[in-house]
Amino acid sequence: MQVVIGQILNGIILGSLYGIIALGVTMTFGITGIVNFALGEFMMIGAYATWYFSDQAMLPFPVAVMLGVVLAAVAGLVADQVLFRFTRNNLVNGLLVSIGLISVMESGALLLFTTTPKSMDAVVAGSLSLGAITLPRMKVVVFLLLVAVIGLTWLGLSRAWLGRATRAYAQNPEAAMLMGVPTKLLQTGVVVYSCALAGFGGGLYASLFSLEPSLGGLFILKGVEAAILAGVGNLLGALAGGVILGVTESVGSLYLPSAFRDAYGLVFLVAILLFRPAGLFGSQR
């Protein structure tokens, strides 16, 4: 029983990382009409930057994460202005361009950091123990930070003017434009913000796990799965979708062969798509 609870907790924490990528996927899709498959690579930028600034340049961890976020956001801005600007509302082209971008960024990481896994010292040492279950403190901190960021994003988008403008745009782009919503700025802003979110997720990932250049490809798949699972366009659902996916994988690999760990989420996703095409939390038409 303790093992199961432990795995569920691990799944929730890993799932919140999937969730922050899923949030970026959902936001970008709603506003620009494309799925940024390269989002995982921006996460990788954040992760390696955090590792570099914290482990090599010896800066304090929060500063390193902030630098990672800034770097990911700048990379996102460049990618948006050079590439994604030309593929707005063209799903297939956007998909293919971001897939091309994955190859370029992943080889860049291979050249810069090689395949040797990079890991850093624990930022917050020690662990919490609840009865017989022990949980590293850092994992709890990471989980709370991710939930806070996702919650704040949801609040911002549902309460502030920006959120109203964003939703208005998602409903009817032309009407929103006529009402004075700066649509170009909005689109670029969303792409950059989603890259910054991914960078933040990457920075936190670096504090828990060791880094390899291929981590982005893995996480974007999970992020997209989580976003579809929850229903594309649902911001808080993205977090829930990520957590469900993470728990499914962790608990699944406990009872079923763990070599097929990545498959459990996929099977679950296909089932959801077939029986609730709008996602778990999406409204059915």
Place this chain on the structure above:
Amino acid sequence: MKTLLLLIPFYVLPLLVQSDVVLTVLIFTFVLSILAIGFNIVFGGAGQLTMFHAAAFGIGGYVTFLSMLRFGISFWLGFGVAVLVVVVTSIVIGWICFKFRLKEFYFAVVTLAFAELCRLVALNWNSVTNGTLGMLVLEKPTVWLPGTGIVKIEQTVPWYFLTLVCLTGILIFSALLMRSWIGRNFSAIRLNEDLAQTLGIDTFRYKLLAFTISNVVAAFAGALFGFYTGYIDPAYLSVTQSLDAIAMVLLGGVSTILGPVVGALVLTSLPHLIELPAELRVAVYGTILILVILLMPRGIVGLVSGLLRGRFNAA
């Protein structure tokens, strides 16, 4: 059909060029062209962005070799078994995807999911597939030739002609298919699926047909590839393999007959013309993919035929 005459020079090339390197590059080009043609049938034909073709490629290689090994049958019969397996998997997966009207992005993600499942099976079914290590393929395909009887294909030159003949056959098949009423129905679905449905085209059935044909063609490429290189491993089914084929089709020209071949030729010979480390090779593929989509959406063949038409019109 006339464009196929462009293949004739390749039939006389081995008389002029004896270099093994050139012929080897061309053999790889021919085999990967077949994979790219397979992808072009479903994407360039019926407009469905599949990510399953690498899985079909891998299944083609694995099943052909395994059935030869287990049942002691010839390459071609083994490939027949592979066709059977691929047709059944394609129908199951296609039925699921198309029955539930998965389109574009959703179709891509679900086919990718199924391709990953296949790769995980190849990776973890150690007793049959030998896991990550892959399998050495020592058998060779045999061909019956008039006059000489049954010949084993081992040397570079026979392989060159075998793959060239196969490519020609597949090209003729895809050209005929695209010109037939089946191909026209595919185009109708690609251009406007709702309209096609309104006009009485059974879109479900034709999408399923395009998906199945495309996967069988990809499986054929996989079988040839495995037996030529003499080595089959789970990387055959990887996403990278899918992306390579997509890049070839886009570079050459989507929805054109020769596009996949031109794309395969450029991308296969490029690493041999410029010395590149493996990491950079992937980056070059990615860059080409991005540049082609943004700057040259009709690919090389589209660009060239556009230029030729412009010249004729001016004259």
